[in-house]
Structures are given as structure tokens and as C-alpha cells.
Amino acid sequence: MEWSKLLCEDRVRSIKKREGSNDLRSEFEKDYHRIIGSASFRRLQDKTQVFPLDQSDFVRTRLTHSLEVSSFCKSLGQNIARKILAEIKDESFLPSYQQDICDILQCAGLLHDIGNPPFGHFGETVIREWFKNKLPDQEFSGKPITEILNPQMLGDFYNFEGNTQALRVVSKLHYLVDEHGMNLTKALLATIIKYPVSSLEVDKKSPDICCHKMGYYYADRELFNDIQESCGLKGRRHPLTFILEAADDIAYRTADIEDAYKKGLISFDLLVRELESRCFEDQSDKIYRQLLDSLKYRYGKGIELGVSDPGEYAVSNWVVAVQGKLIYLATEGFAANYKSIMDGSFGSELLEGSGKVYGSKTQEEAGNSNDGGDNSGDRPDNKEHVAEGKHIVDALGEIAIKYAFNSEPILKIEVSADQILTYLLDRLVPAAIHFDTDSKLRPIDSRMISFISNNYKKIYQIYSEGKSEEEKLYLRLLLVTDYVCGMTDSYAKRLYQELNGLI
Known part of the structure; x- marks a missing residue:
């Protein structure tokens, strides 16, 4: 993949630039303002993140979550771009691209949940289950619908995903000028397609995470192919999508803990005990002990400052520190796997740090690629540090499920x-x-x-x-x-x- 094509500024409906225009914004900056001003984006303020229909002003909605993801996306974009320029030294990555990828990622963060139905991920489950259980009972012209629709059409409903719906919302349903929706740049559209496969190609057991969910509807197949062709993706994820996914993981994994604390579903002492219970696992003892020590330190700092609730002070500040740690680890993950990401053979998430390669190339072949300059190989010395990210997000996820998602x-x-x-x-x-x-x-x-x-x-x-x-x-x-x-x-x-x- 080539950055010159990956950062494609084209739109499905081309727009002629007016002579003498005073608009000095880049195409990606224009995307940002289209999103911010849309009704679809505003509706996220009344969509569930974790706690549906919550009356608290603190607890996050899809809107506040999306703003946080957008912020982390920009930070990761800045870090990774600087690393590519200063350390990886990929000559095809021009200095001007740094601002472009930050703008694209900032927009992608705002959009990543824009297709989600009401009531969060459980809403997705209800819709999937309805079609699996009840569509076979529906008829048209005396024939069962399941005998009329082709397999991909049926698969679209059986594998329904808010991620897939996001592409549809921004490219069609946001009817502002015409049937092209917000008419965003193709680079941005490519970035929000998390899973570049149809419903017929979904394989939840595949070691390649890019196949775990569908990424586009049969109805949007021509648009998908156009985006893939314009950005030179050849059926693989856009490199910026890995960054978007990492930002999403960082945002919701940490926010779920903070929101659960604010709702009284987990106390400071319970959080301490959960981390302590993980401190004796052979492989991960050091990581969890660092998290535990950091949390306790901030509690002591809260007492020293005389705050009214040292537990709340500790949790809120600890969450910020964990976010900073994960941003660093995701940055290292991208750098460590730069070649395989750029040749399309990387099939993990950045915070997993596994460096697994799927597709036509082996790990060794990917390491010998010339795509990224003389210093851009998958670097084994970073793998151990990057793998910390998986242990951290897994621990946070397990704690959130135990005390928040399974709460009454x-x-x-x-x-x-x-x-x-x-x-x-x-x-x-x-x-x-x-x-x-x-x-x-x-x-x-x-x-x-x-x-x-x-x-x-x-x-x-x-x-x-x-x-x-x-x-x-x-x-x-x-x-x-x-x-x-x-x-x-x-x-x-x-x-x-x-x-x-x-x-």
C-alpha cells in the first residue's frame, strides 16, 4: 500500500473548486465540519455507551465517547507520524502527511459509532436475533423471503453490525444535497470500514481479525469496491483503521471503569482487590503490579491534598495515566508491525502486539519487504513491551463486565x-x-x-x-x-x- 493513494482526497461526487475561493481548508478538514454539523452526529448524545437512558451528567453517551475516541485518534496519529518520519524513515511518507492522517483520524473517531442502533451493542444483538429467528416466517408473493433473497442479502441481516451501518449513514442516509450523504473523502470512508469483508466472508474463528465481522452491505458493494480501488487497499484494512480501533479500545476500556465507579458499581477497594488478584500470574505480574502501585499512589496523593473523596480522585487520575500508557503502547505496536501493516498482511490489533501476519506473505517475507525504508521492519525488541497493552485492556474489560455489564x-x-x-x-x-x-x-x-x-x-x-x-x-x-x-x-x-x- 502507498500513502499517496491511502490518503485519497477524492469524493464519490466530485466537487469543483471555485476560482478565487478563500477556503484554505484541506479536504480532510472540510470532512470534520461536515460531520460536526450533521444531525446524525448530534443524535449520538442520546445513544447508549454503557448505561442506557442514564440521568447522570457525568456518565458517557455515544457522543462523549466519540469525542474521546477522536481525541485519542489525533494523539496517536501525531505520535505515529513522527515515528514514521524520524525512526522508520519511510521515504514515501511525506512530512505533509502528518497533518492529513491526524485530520482523517480525528474525523474517523467522530464517526466510528454513528451507525449504532439504540441501546448499544445489545441493540445490535436484538436486531440480529430478530432476523435469524423471524425472517424465515415472512413471505412475499407466496414465497418465504429466505428463498427469494440471495445468500449475501440474507447474511447482511443475520450478521447485522453498527459498524457496517456507519458507512451507510455517511454515504447515503444523511440526505443533505443528494443521495451521496455527507460525501466524505474516500480516505476517511476507507478508515471507518473496520472489516473489509462481505457477510459471506465473515469468519469469527479466523486468526485474522479483519474477517471477524462484515464491513459493508450488498447494497453498498459498488461503493466499497470504489473506495478499495481508489485507496489501493486490495481487500485489506486501511492502516489508519488499526489506529482508530486502538483509540476506541483505549477510550471505552478506561471509561467503563470510571463510569462504573461514578455509578457506585465498583469501589476503590474492589478495584484494588481485582488488581491484586492478578498480581501473582507468572507472565503478567509486573504489569498488574505497576497498575496497582499507580492506583494506590494516586489514592495517597488524594489524601495528601485533602480531597473529599480520595477514591474518586485516585480512579479518575489513574484512568488518565492508563490512557497515556496505552497510547504509548499502541504507537509502539504500529511501529513494530509497520511493514506487515503496510503490505496488508497484519491481522491483529495494535494493542495485542502479536505481530501475526495473515495472507499471502509469511512473517519472514514481510520482514524482508522494502515497503517501509531501511529501518521499518517488524521489530522483535518492541514486541514484549507492546504486549502489555493486551494484558491491560483485557484486565479492564474483565473488571467492567463483572461489575458494570452484569449489574442489575x-x-x-x-x-x-x-x-x-x-x-x-x-x-x-x-x-x-x-x-x-x-x-x-x-x-x-x-x-x-x-x-x-x-x-x-x-x-x-x-x-x-x-x-x-x-x-x-x-x-x-x-x-x-x-x-x-x-x-x-x-x-x-x-x-x-x-x-x-x-x-
Whole structure:
């Protein structure tokens, strides 16, 4: 892969630059302002991060989480660009690219969760399970829908992902000027495609993490191919995607602990005990002991300063320190695996630090590549240090699952989310199946369809024109998932209550 192509400024709909324009922004800076000003981005303020419909001003939403990811993305971009220029010395990476990758990553951080449905990742699960369990019971023109749609169309619903929906939101559904959505640069679109495979190519057991989830819908296949071609990706992840994923991991793993503390689900003493219980594992003792000592030090500092809650002071400051450590480790991870990332054979996450290579090249062949200059090889001396990142994020994740995700308030909300989303899909899908056909809609179906945004229906009309009846049916089902994913937590709850006469 070549940086000159990876940082592609082209847009799907080209825009002519006006002569004499005073706009000195780069194309990637323009992307940032398009995102910030969009309704889709603003709706993230009422979408779940961990605690749905929470009344606390402190607890994070998808909006505040996305802002944090964007910030970490920029920091990682700065660190990694400087490393490429000063240490790796890849001659194809021009000094001007440093600002470009920071701008792209900053935008990607804002967008990475923009396709998520209401109620967080549990909402994704409910949607997947609905289609797996109930789509086989739906019929069109006397035939089961599962016998009408092709395997990839069916796979899109069975493997539904908010990540996949993000590309659809920004490239189509945000109807501002035309059917191209926000019309963002191809480099940015490539960066937010975390898994460059279709629903037919998903392999959750593959050692190559890039195959674990689908990255684009059948409906967006032409756009995906265009992006891949323009950026020279050849079916692999954009290098900046690894940085985006690391920033996301850093943000949510640390934030979950802080939010759980603020909600009273974990105390300072419990956090200390959890870290102490990990201090006697042979391979990881040093890492966990450093985390524990750092946390205790900050508690003592809080007492010394006379703060009212030394535990809160310690946890909040410790989280910031852990974030700094993980940013350093992710930077080292990118540098250590630079060649395999750039030739497309790297198949792990930066914080795993495994340096595994998947694809056509072996680890040895990747190390002998000339892609990155004379000093850019996968560096074994960094592997041990980089692997610390995996131990840290795994520990934080295990603690969060134990005390936050399995807590009673979360479980109750998830049961409610299942009820809400299942009810809406039960009524929207049958209505959409016969929408825009010769079949006469039942009164209840026409009313359900009327709730769907006119912009979404406009997009359906544009992209269904001239398509086969099979693909039109598929697009009508996508119209439902588009509508549901565009809902905020509060809107989904309110619509459910209104339709059930509860308010």
C-alpha cells in the first residue's frame, strides 16, 4: 500500500473548486465540519455507551465517547507520524502527511459509532436475533423471503453490525444535497470500514481479525469496491483503521471503569482487590503490579491534598495515566508491525502486539519487504513491551463486565430494549415487505411506514430504481434497519410507549 493513494482526497461526487475561493481548508478538514454539523452526529448524545437512558451528567453517551475516541485518534496519529518520519524513515511518507492522517483520524473517531442502533451493542444483538429467528416466517408473493433473497442479502441481516451501518449513514442516509450523504473523502470512508469483508466472508474463528465481522452491505458493494480501488487497499484494512480501533479500545476500556465507579458499581477497594488478584500470574505480574502501585499512589496523593473523596480522585487520575500508557503502547505496536501493516498482511490489533501476519506473505517475507525504508521492519525488541497493552485492556474489560455489564440496572434495561426493538421490528418488517409494490397495504402497515423518515424513503426510491424485484425487497428490509438505527434511545422508548398506549 502507498500513502499517496491511502490518503485519497477524492469524493464519490466530485466537487469543483471555485476560482478565487478563500477556503484554505484541506479536504480532510472540510470532512470534520461536515460531520460536526450533521444531525446524525448530534443524535449520538442520546445513544447508549454503557448505561442506557442514564440521568447522570457525568456518565458517557455515544457522543462523549466519540469525542474521546477522536481525541485519542489525533494523539496517536501525531505520535505515529513522527515515528514514521524520524525512526522508520519511510521515504514515501511525506512530512505533509502528518497533518492529513491526524485530520482523517480525528474525523474517523467522530464517526466510528454513528451507525449504532439504540441501546448499544445489545441493540445490535436484538436486531440480529430478530432476523435469524423471524425472517424465515415472512413471505412475499407466496414465497418465504429466505428463498427469494440471495445468500449475501440474507447474511447482511443475520450478521447485522453498527459498524457496517456507519458507512451507510455517511454515504447515503444523511440526505443533505443528494443521495451521496455527507460525501466524505474516500480516505476517511476507507478508515471507518473496520472489516473489509462481505457477510459471506465473515469468519469469527479466523486468526485474522479483519474477517471477524462484515464491513459493508450488498447494497453498498459498488461503493466499497470504489473506495478499495481508489485507496489501493486490495481487500485489506486501511492502516489508519488499526489506529482508530486502538483509540476506541483505549477510550471505552478506561471509561467503563470510571463510569462504573461514578455509578457506585465498583469501589476503590474492589478495584484494588481485582488488581491484586492478578498480581501473582507468572507472565503478567509486573504489569498488574505497576497498575496497582499507580492506583494506590494516586489514592495517597488524594489524601495528601485533602480531597473529599480520595477514591474518586485516585480512579479518575489513574484512568488518565492508563490512557497515556496505552497510547504509548499502541504507537509502539504500529511501529513494530509497520511493514506487515503496510503490505496488508497484519491481522491483529495494535494493542495485542502479536505481530501475526495473515495472507499471502509469511512473517519472514514481510520482514524482508522494502515497503517501509531501511529501518521499518517488524521489530522483535518492541514486541514484549507492546504486549502489555493486551494484558491491560483485557484486565479492564474483565473488571467492567463483572461489575458494570452484569449489574442489575444494565440487565433490566437490556430486557426492556429487547421488548422495545422486537415490538418495532415485528410491525415494521411486515409493513416494509409490501411497501412500494402492487399489494395493498393493511391500514396498520401504511401507518407504520408513515413513521419512517421521508429522507430514508427518498434514498430507497433512488437506489431501488431499475433494480430486480429481489433487490427491491432487500432494500425495503434495509429501510427498516436504517430507520431503527437512526433512532435514539429515548425516541425508541417513546415510540414503543405511544404505540402501546402507555403515554
